[in-house]
Amino acid sequence: xxxxxxxxxxxxxxxxxxxxxxxLLVRRNLILVLMSLEVMLNAAGLAFVVAGARWQQADGQxxxxxxxxxxxxxxxxxxxxxxxxxxxxKSLDADALSEMRGIA
Amino acid sequence: xxxxxxxxxxxxxxxxxxxxxxxxxxPRRVVAALGAGSIGVSAVITMLIATEYLSSPLAGxxxxxxxxxxxxxxxxxxxxxxYLDALxxxxxxxxxxxxxxxxxxxxxxxxHDEGYSRFFAYMNLFVASMxxxxxxxxxxxxxxxxxxxxxCSYLLIGFxxxxxxxxxxxRKAFIVTRVGDTAMLLGLFLLFTSLGTLQIQDLMRxxxxxWATGSWLAITAALLLLGGAVxxxxxxxxxxxxxxAMAGPTPTSALIHAATMVTAGVYLIARTHVLFALAPxxxxxxxxxxxxxxxxxxxxxxxxxxxxxILAYSTVSQIGYMFLALGVGAWSAAIxxxxxxxxxxxxxxxxxxxxxxxxxxxxxxxxxxxxxxxxPVAFWTFLIGGSALAGLPFITAGFYSKDxxxxGAWSAAxxxxxxxxxxMIGALLTSLYTFRLILRVFFGxxxxxxxxxxxYLMTVPLLILAxxxxxxxAMKEPLLAFVQSTLPxxxxxxxxxxxxxxxxxxxxxxFLIGLSFAYLFHLQNRSLADAAVxxxxxxxxxxxxxxxxxxxxLYDKLFVQPFSWVAEINxxxxxxxxxxxxxxxxxxxxxxxxxxxTGLVRWYAAGLAFGSVVFLALVVWT
Amino acid sequence: xxxxxxIAAAVAIISTALMLRDVNVVHALLYLIVSLLAVAVVFxxxxxxxxAALEVIIYAGAIVVLFVFVVMMLNLGEQAMTQEKGWxxxxxxxxxxxxxxVLLCEVAYLVVQGGGAQLEAGMVTPxxxxxxxxxxxxxxxxxxxxxxxxxxxxxxxxxxxxxxxxDV
Numbered sequence: 001x002x003x004x005x006x007x008x009x010x011x012x013x014x015x016x017x018x019x020x021x022x023x024l025l026v027r028r029n030l031i032l033v034l035m036s037l038e039v040m041l042n043a044a045g046l047a048f049v050v051a052g053a054r055w056q057q058a059d060g061q062x063x064x065x066x067x068x069x070x071x072x073x074x075x076x077x078x079x080x081x082x083x084x085x086x087x088x089x090k091s092l093d094a095d096a097l098s099e100m101r102g103i104a
Numbered sequence: 105x106x107x108x109x110x111x112x113x114x115x116x117x118x119x120x121x122x123x124x125x126x127x128x129x130x131p132r133r134v135v136a137a138l139g140a141g142s143i144g145v146s147a148v149i150t151m152l153i154a155t156e157y158l159s160s161p162l163a164g165x166x167x168x169x170x171x172x173x174x175x176x177x178x179x180x181x182x183x184x185x186x187y188l189d190a191l192x193x194x195x196x197x198x199x200x201x202x203x204x205x206x207x208x209x210x211x212x213x214x215x216h217d218e219g220y221s222r223f224f225a226y227m228n229l230f231v232a233s234m235x236x237x238x239x240x241x242x243x244x245x246x247x248x249x250x251x252x253x254x255x256c257s258y259l260l261i262g263f264x265x266x267x268x269x270x271x272x273x274x275r276k277a278f279i280v281t282r283v284g285d286t287a288m289l290l291g292l293f294l295l296f297t298s299l300g301t302l303q304i305q306d307l308m309r310x311x312x313x314x315w316a317t318g319s320w321l322a323i324t325a326a327l328l329l330l331g332g333a334v335x336x337x338x339x340x341x342x343x344x345x346x347x348x349a350m351a352g353p354t355p356t357s358a359l360i361h362a363a364t365m366v367t368a369g370v371y372l373i374a375r376t377h378v379l380f381a382l383a384p385x386x387x388x389x390x391x392x393x394x395x396x397x398x399x400x401x402x403x404x405x406x407x408x409x410x411x412x413x414i415l416a417y418s419t420v421s422q423i424g425y426m427f428l429a430l431g432v433g434a435w436s437a438a439i440x441x442x443x444x445x446x447x448x449x450x451x452x453x454x455x456x457x458x459x460x461x462x463x464x465x466x467x468x469x470x471x472x473x474x475x476x477x478x479x480p481v482a483f484w485t486f487l488i489g490g491s492a493l494a495g496l497p498f499i500t501a502g503f504y505s506k507d508x509x510x511x512g513a514w515s516a517a518x519x520x521x522x523x524x525x526x527x528m529i530g531a532l533l534t535s536l537y538t539f540r541l542i543l544r545v546f547f548g549x550x551x552x553x554x555x556x557x558x559x560y561l562m563t564v565p566l567l568i569l570a571x572x573x574x575x576x577x578a579m580k581e582p583l584l585a586f587v588q589s590t591l592p593x594x595x596x597x598x599x600x601x602x603x604x605x606x607x608x609x610x611x612x613x614x615f616l617i618g619l620s621f622a623y624l625f626h627l628q629n630r631s632l633a634d635a636a637v638x639x640x641x642x643x644x645x646x647x648x649x650x651x652x653x654x655x656x657x658l659y660d661k662l663f664v665q666p667f668s669w670v671a672e673i674n675x676x677x678x679x680x681x682x683x684x685x686x687x688x689x690x691x692x693x694x695x696x697x698x699x700x701x702t703g704l705v706r707w708y709a710a711g712l713a714f715g716s717v718v719f720l721a722l723v724v725w726t
Numbered sequence: 727x728x729x730x731x732x733i734a735a736a737v738a739i740i741s742t743a744l745m746l747r748d749v750n751v752v753h754a755l756l757y758l759i760v761s762l763l764a765v766a767v768v769f770x771x772x773x774x775x776x777x778a779a780l781e782v783i784i785y786a787g788a789i790v791v792l793f794v795f796v797v798m799m800l801n802l803g804e805q806a807m808t809q810e811k812g813w814x815x816x817x818x819x820x821x822x823x824x825x826x827x828v829l830l831c832e833v834a835y836l837v838v839q840g841g842g843a844q845l846e847a848g849m850v851t852p853x854x855x856x857x858x859x860x861x862x863x864x865x866x867x868x869x870x871x872x873x874x875x876x877x878x879x880x881x882x883x884x885x886x887x888x889x890x891x892x893d894v
Contacts, residue, residue: 003728003844003845003846003847004728004731004771004772004844004845005842005843005844005845006842006843006844006845007837007838007840007842007843008731008732008735009768009772009845010833010837011833011834011837012735012738012739012768014830014833014834014837015739015830016738016739016742016761016765017829017830017833018826018827018829018830018833019739019742019743019746019826020742021713021822021825021826021829022746022819022822022823022825022826023745023746024706024709024713024822025706025709025710025713025821025822025825025826026746026814026818026819026822027746027813027814028706028810028813029751029806029810029813031751031793031796031797032746032751032754033705033706034793035745035754035755035758035793036746038758038785038789038790039742039745039758039761042761042762042765042781042785045777046765046768046769049769049772049774049777050772050845052774052850053772053773053774053845053846053850054843054845054846056773056846056848056850057850057858058850058854058855058857058858058859059858060774061774061776061777061850061855062855062858062859062863062866064777064780065777065780065855065859065870066866066870068780068781068784068785069870069873069874070870070873071785071789072784072788072789072874072877073873073874073876073877073878074877075789075792075793076792076877076878076880076881077877077880077881077884079792079793079796079881080880080881080882080884080885081884082796083796083799083800083884083885084884084885086800092800092802092806093809094704094705094706095704095705095706097703097705098702098703098704099703100701100703101701101702101703101704102698102701102703710821710822710825713822713825713826713829714825716829717825717828717829717832720829720832720833720836721828721832723832723836724832724835724836
């Protein structure tokens, strides 16, 4: 609807993405990690929609739809895993799950 | 008939192959029939060919049979061919005939051994190689036979391979003869490059045409061939392997290390006698080697107590006689002695086998005694063989052949009085150690009881060989005349100061002196022998002679230990370090990479982020 | 009216940053919701009302709600908050910030280099999206539905809390 430079939209997506990466690397709580992943996916989707709006085509929004579907499936399974992990290890620390290190 | 010459070699080869492949599945009787039978048929064919050869003389008195072309490259075209003349006929007659009786003997001797078929396969292969060597018409095929007998000698010495000492003895034999073989190979190279052919007859002709007598080429080639002969025939300085080779089964010792293989050197020199005639220095070297060896080995034989080792040193000594004969130019005398020696030495070894078996594997003569009543056949045949060896006058073949050599040492073209004296001293030693052996083993009190008597297959060969040891003397004139079609007649040049009769008388005296001393020390008053050895100087000399005049010790210090030392320090050489370095580097890299496997999710995510940053940087900056 | 875009953008960025720093998980979730709503506004402003609605309904309304359910189920409590405080030391921010910062610079550089195109003033209506969805992208729809089915089955299977122990 409005005349906005595509550059700004993409930079917004980039900033959100970097914030997501930072959160992924910093936080140790598994739920926060998954949330940072959602932020990253959202940023990527934003980039797609901006691109689609640039060309006034629906393709960008279609891809965002697919990203959404994928994020939903991933979250469902991810949280189910988190529940199992908490049941097993009584902790949500990502660093506690490091048995696959060194030589097997 | 003479066209079947190739069969003589082919039959043992075929038998060896069949036994090697199928032998373990065949029953013992079949194996023995195949093993001994192939040699027997070869012997029969040889005798038929011999009668044909004698009755209808051939042109040039030689028959050549070319089987196939072997190599054809750049003018070098040796073929595989057999050459039959008087010399090779005599030798193959002896090899097949004596070989057959020994095979028959071993059919019973080895019957309890688990490697029965393996033994016959090796023995047949050996006979085939020896026949190839004897019948070869060019030096390359001769070398094939040479190597073949060396291989079979190794296989048979180490026949009871589970004992590492046997393997060591086999290795020693192979390595020492290898030294000689290398010299011979160099001689072949020299002959081929300077004369352009390896055909023996052509070679001899070309040598006389192109080389002057005493030219250094001839001397070098002859000395190199002498090196090979010295190795194979266990002469000085390569005689160290033969006493240890007694680790093999007794039939092997009889066939290979008494009658046949060790005479291959004698055959080689006789075959290439033209070359030696062109190189008087080399021929003199042959005589020196022979004389020195016969004395050395005789002294050593006097001190040994293992019955087979006494016979081994005796073999070395007798071949020394043959070399002496070749060296002074008494070519046919050497061949005559070879024939008689084959019979009585094989007889002695087979008899020793009977004794060892009967006394349940006892080898030391000082623990034997009084077997003359217990093993009568063995006693009489052994006595005949021993007398032939020592030269009992008139009735034994050994008397005639040895006397001929000793006489030739004085009188032949290259003869020297010194050689005659050496031959006489050698005869004294021979008589001494032979009767020491016989008196210790067969006379006196019984020390070890007899547990096993030999059967027919073992006694009949003894009888046959004893017969020939006796009548062989009658063969002297016909044999000499026969062989002289190939080898030059011994020219009696320096007859001054000695006649043949006088030489024979001295030989008889020497025999009697030896016999009486042996009787004195080893039967009448045995403590004298112990007292003599206990005397300080005598003890030192005795130990020295017992250890083969220190040659084993010398070679150990000179060659074996430096080689082991080099091999030891080379274990960690820099080439190895290079390869282990690569391995260690890989290991270090592995350990470094292992550090990245922390198992932490965030670490891996950081890795991903870092990777994408780098990738984008690449995109940005290119 | 371009201002709406920039305000919504600022809100999204700030709330995401606050989300990252928060010690309490539920607070972080709420910040996430705010961020997503701001992004929905951005979508609307650039002429993509369909995905704006989807963002709100599905992303903020279903996915984040799922997060909330799980957090509530886990019932973490005070001890978890202390743990989080212990983990979020100041030093821990350095490396990731650097990495993300470099990444951002590179992306920004590439974007700026791409030239200044203007987003056209127009709207891509839901009708257009629907036509394209059921036209060329039909396969994608079917695949997405299969993916969701897989997610459903997996989540059910993994979430079964049984008396007999189930290995994940």
